[in-house]
Amino acid sequence: MATFEKATFTDQTIEVDGNLYEDCKFNNCTLVYRGGDVPQFYDCKFKGGDVKLEGGATRTAEYLSRLNRAGLSLGVENVISRVKGGQIPNRMRPPGPDAVNVGKHYGRLAAYIGVLLFVAFVIMGFFWFAYLTNPNTTLADSEDVRPLSEQIPLDIMPALPDNLAEAYDSIYAEQYDQLASYAWINQDAGVAQIPVDDAIALILERGMPSPVSGEE
Amino acid sequence: METVTNKFFDDEIVYVDNNAFIGCSFSEVTLVYTGGVLPEFTNCQFDSVALRFEDTASKTLKFLSDLPDLGFSGALDDVVQSIRAGTVE
Numbered sequence: 001m002a003t004f005e006k007a008t009f010t011d012q013t014i015e016v017d018g019n020l021y022e023d024c025k026f027n028n029c030t031l032v033y034r035g036g037d038v039p040q041f042y043d044c045k046f047k048g049g050d051v052k053l054e055g056g057a058t059r060t061a062e063y064l065s066r067l068n069r070a071g072l073s074l075g076v077e078n079v080i081s082r083v084k085g086g087q088i089p090n091r092m093r094p095p096g097p098d099a100v101n102v103g104k105h106y107g108r109l110a111a112y113i114g115v116l117l118f119v120a121f122v123i124m125g126f127f128w129f130a131y132l133t134n135p136n137t138t139l140a141d142s143e144d145v146r147p148l149s150e151q152i153p154l155d156i157m158p159a160l161p162d163n164l165a166e167a168y169d170s171i172y173a174e175q176y177d178q179l180a181s182y183a184w185i186n187q188d189a190g191v192a193q194i195p196v197d198d199a200i201a202l203i204l205e206r207g208m209p210s211p212v213s214g215e216e
Numbered sequence: 217m218e219t220v221t222n223k224f225f226d227d228e229i230v231y232v233d234n235n236a237f238i239g240c241s242f243s244e245v246t247l248v249y250t251g252g253v254l255p256e257f258t259n260c261q262f263d264s265v266a267l268r269f270e271d272t273a274s275k276t277l278k279f280l281s282d283l284p285d286l287g288f289s290g291a292l293d294d295v296v297q298s299i300r301a302g303t304v305e
Contacts (some may be wrong), residue, residue, distance in 0.1 A: 031288075035251050035259050035272035038279050041286055051283060051291035056251035056272035061295055062304040063273065069302055070257035075267045083281045159253050 001037065013052075015167050217253060229268075249273045 003020040011210040015018030021044050028048040035056025053061055059165070068076045103165075147169045178193070185191040196203075219236045227244040233252035241261040249255070251272025269277055283292040298304045 033279050034274070035276050038275050038282070041282075044286070046287045049288075050234065051288050053276070053295065057276040058304065060249070060251050060269070060273040060276040061299055062254055063251075063303045065249075065299045065302050066254065066257060067267070068299060070262070071258055072262050072265060072267070074264060076299065079267060079269075080299070083277055084284070084292065084296070085282065086281050119224070173242050 033062065217256075251276065 001018045002018060003022070004024050005022045006024065008027070008029040009029045011029065013030045013032055013139070014026075015032045016039040017034050021039065021041045023043045024041070024045075025051055026044065026046045029046075030050045030052055032052045032054055034054045035036045057136045064076050064079060067073075094165075095098065147165070180197075181193070182195065183193050185193055217236050219238060219266045220240055222239045223237075223241075223254065225242045225245045228264050229246045229248060230242070231248045231250070232255035233250050234268065235256070236256040237260050238256075238258045240257075240259065242265050243262070243263045245262075246262075246266040246268050248268045248270055251274075280292055280295060283289065295304075
């Protein structure tokens, strides 16, 4: 890079790539730029003259021209607009219907769905494992001997019939009485029911009874 | 110069210097030009193409954008006109 200070150029052709000019005067000069480092001008005065592109600079202009002819006029005009506005174009996308361009990344979508399904199966497997290893206590296994009508707050289950708990308690009491009482099942065949505690004691004392004739 | 024929470029960055593209399609592509040997485009289709300039090309655009501040708006207009008219010399 060459630096010029307070220099005066008159009727000259000057290759300006990479140069620094401070407080210089250019009278009717042609500035030649070839695409090298951008020259810098501070407090310079230009009277007449012209600018000429050569080498890579000319190729860049020709490249834009070729894009324009190839059908990319929107993109080229965007670049021109940025250049005229004093902005350095770096990466620009021409306006167009591409904003609604969807449905191109099916592979990525499939991968995301696969990951979501895998996570869902892992969570389901976790709950299934938890259920197998530590199942919830059911009412039948519960040691709570209070009537169901006292265990279930009926006011938070308005969809259930009002007497559901009472009906359950009634059936439970009837079956409990049946297990704890003596009665004939088939007197002619000599089949009777006895309290389950007595039955257990008899089985322990005498062993398993032989099947009654005619019954399996 | 390398010749690329009937190729479909999709969602990628393509450095175009020193290439001749014939019958190619460019979709969701960024064309990068560095200021080297000029590329050629023959019967190509473009859809949602971005333009990027690097090295010499980028510096050239920066130089051109500085021209109005130097008082050379007319020179910039001449360059723009030649680009549009296809008469860049």
